[in-house]
Amino acid sequence: SYELTQPPSVSVSPGQTARITCSGDALPKKYAYWYQQKSGQAPVLVIYEDSKRPSGIPERFSGSSSGTMATLTISGAQVEDEADYYCYSTDSSGNHRGVFGGGTKLTVL
């Protein structure tokens, strides 16, 4: 079955740039989406269709995709950005079944 691979953890100091990657064989043909999940809360969409930012999401969140890798970038990470981040996409088999990456714990301290 199709898989998306993320690093388990990323750590930055406040004000630094955090980059979280997501790799998958179908990403050259399929969009990536990114979700932020804080402890005990439902996920929140922060990037859709590789690089678009929903209204209300701070400009420091951006996304890009090249080849088999999508990247979520948080420019000038804040303490409140500490959370789990998940990428999401679909396989390219024609089934359009969704899959989440394993998640990345972002620590900002």
Add this chain to the structure above:
Amino acid sequence: QVQLVQSGAEVKKPGASVKVSCKASGYTFTSYGISWVRQAPGQGLEWMGWISAYNGNTNYAQKLQGRVTMTTDTSTSTAYMELRSLRSDDTAVYYCARAKTGDPDYWGQGTLVTVSS
């Protein structure tokens, strides 16, 4: 504003079934679908499937085929997810989310389903 309000926590015995509801408001229900996603304790997100609120078409995760049924009631803008033959590893928080073609945007608050004898 878009809101998805889910039913309350459930405790079930192994082998039983559970049906979780998700009432949508703040948008035209039939213009989107609903995805269901679950999260076992301390684990990541798992996509369970998607249903079109327009025509009822479904797309289920392969590992849940035969055990899960997703439905909608357009008269009440409510989606339902039923999971049968429950096992202990089905213990999780179950989320519904609005989804145009499967990719979630707005999420419900989650429903904890505990499977225990």
